[in-house]
Amino acid sequence: MAGVCTRVTRNLNMEKLRNGYLFPEIAMRELEHMKKYPNAKVISLGIGDTTEPIPDIVTSSMANHARRLSTVEGYRGYGAEQGNKALRKAIAETLYGDLPIKDTEIFVSDGSQCDISRLQLLLGSNVTIAVQDPTFPAYIDSSVIIGQTGDFQDETGKYQNIKYMPCRPQNNFFPDLTTTATTDVIFICSPNNPTGHAASRKQLEQLVEFARANRSIIIFDSAYAAYVTDESPRSIFEIPGAREVAIEISSFSKFAGFTGVRLGWTVVPDELLFSNGFPVIKDYNRIVCTCFNGASSIAQAGGLACLSSDGLMAVQSVVDYYKENAKILGDTFTSLGLDVYGGINAPYAWVHFPGMKSWDVFTELLEKTHIITVPGCGFGPGGEEHIRVSAFGHRECILEASRRLKSLLS
């Protein structure tokens, strides 16, 4: 476009980013496909977007809170940037149970995607990070944006200066820490997006020990904790010693269908210290007070309702509904002779298509069954040959998707 340029240099870190962020990419492909086949009933098992209504007990409390904002007694202005006290307490007591997590260590937010970037802002450009491979892209993209990485290398599909820790069936989807070089920060997501694997207690004990020995900080993403079915830990703080090495981020998105409502939290323990002894929580508090102004009070009212005993039951039944979806999808792929991972402790099935490029599989599935999935390489080079199938959807869509997959692949 012809126009007058400013003399402001574009941020080189933005230049390093490859293409668009993964999920808007998928959304764009979906739109293109729908234009191409206007009569097709496209089923979206791509972006992990919740589909089922939020239980009444939760939405009615949000509606009430909204209405009360029109009254003199009920009106509230700015809330504490760290979150509503009652909600912080409820998160600590209800979700962390007997673990010694204090309400003052909990920072309520508008979701994990924002928290990840706020944590990167906190850490700054002079730290090194390690991520699982494959991984949720926001850890990497935020790292690039903040200036922690070098350039993207097309040959390897990796950014320089990030340590990628392969997670494969062969290593039980957990990094082989004996061969992992140490970095300042280690991002771990469990239950994992995209592989669906929930780390075992033993694996997390090894991780904490590794972090303690190397004096790294673990950023543990537990957004899918509600989907754990077996004895896998739901919080990094179940592991002794974690308080001195870990930050935990979590979210109401997949727990309560709050993907549009926007609510999450981050736990920063008092004992977590920088190398000079300065408490990380103090700096995180400063970030939250300066770069943020609190999650919406209405969303927070909803969060509180989720954590009442009736609320918990209600949101858990929606979680169970998605878990049943995951089982149906997993069984479908398995019955077709494909290697399928995940699905038990997470709302994602991770399907292996050996020897095939994941974008090709994505495209073919989309063309021939009008089903949107996510190509594994979008999560890192370690995701190649895999497809992530998300279990969020109306049951009839899941069943229909199953039918279409069976007829295509059998």
Add this chain to the structure above:
Amino acid sequence: MSSSPSISSSSSSFLGQTHFDSRTPNARLPTKDSWICKCVATPPTETTAHMTKVSRNANMAKLQAGYLFPEIARRRSAHMLKYPDAQVISLGIGDTTEPIPEVITSGMAKKANALSTLEGYSGYGAEQGENRLRAAIASTYYGDLSIEESDIFVSDGAKSDISRLQVMFGSNVTMAVQDPSYPAYVDSSVILGQTGQFQKDVEKYGNIEYMKCNPENGFFPDLSTVSRTDIIFFCSPNNPTGNAATREQLTRLVQFAKDNGSILVYDSAYAMYISDDSPRSIFEIPGAKEVAIEVSSFSKYAGFTGVRLGWTVVPKELLYSDGFPVAKDFNRIVCTTFNGASNISQAGGLACLSPEGLEAMHKVVGFYQENTNIIMETFTSLGFSVYGGKNAPYVWVHFPGQSSWDVFSEILEKTHVVTTPGSGFGPAGDGFIRVSAFGHRGNVLEACKRFKQLYK
């Protein structure tokens, strides 16, 4: 390995050996407690604290104290502990106090309830905001200024947007701010690494260009003395001075930015408080689309300080030095470091911009404007030099030769009224107190009564 075999080919390898994941039948139905974390044995007590090897971000270490407003809140709390029976009145933090009009909250309640229905449930929204809201913002506030829906990015508020803009700009840009100014511009700049150390003698961070705004220059910087920076933050109507720049001044500012190839980040959060014909948007100035970004907010219009909703305008015409559109990078930032404003808040925003909603907002703004008049009259009648107030909900009172923190403390001690010391907004704010006009009418009248008693 075959090259791109079709997945429906019967000869593909995946039809080979079946591999079952270690699924155990889900015999146990999850109980409501099923994902509450289990207790573990307490770790052995350490004799020395474990320190990670992660260096503290040097930029964080540059920050001098806490962010200004939590500091004010702390002082207020301490004061209330000291005087438990005092009726403390808050004219400090600019926090709205009046209920949100029903037309707006019922829109939000309706959306919340709809989320419990099949037809009404929505998950992730577009990170840039709902189309209808973007269109409504464009037509309501930028109607004849040729700002389009696609230039508008809906957010959870100006404070978050300021940091997102800084993240986008990165650490290698220089910035200019008004002095005094809303602290988030400077603090976010420090955090991003754009600045040098804080210099205690001048109370300024190295590498920031501070553009003095005082009564002598009519609260508009003398641009002939301002060095070139990449980014210029400008807030009008101004927090804290209350001054609204004139069309002529903004025309000069846009020209200045153009001549220097700078980007102007224009904060128009108080535009609705303008009572004369001062420009409400930077885009009223010809040529602004090639130099300016505008940040705004529903906070002070609709009492949305807790609800969280704002927007940023990044015109398509705004380009980096290499011709790359700034809006493309902001879009990437918004898609990667953010996930959209709450859909319930956005429903509220849409209700705000209905004809009924606009009328209702004007009424509440009018109420605060009347508060402002009362406060202005009070200080004027006491013989103070009083600034602002006409076009903003802030009154900027001059206490020549006095330390603003001392004045703040004295006012708090003797009248139990919380204000904000001018130096919290920058060194040129010293000698001034910001009195905010958000409050119940009774409290504002009572506060003014106490000011009269103190300063008669």
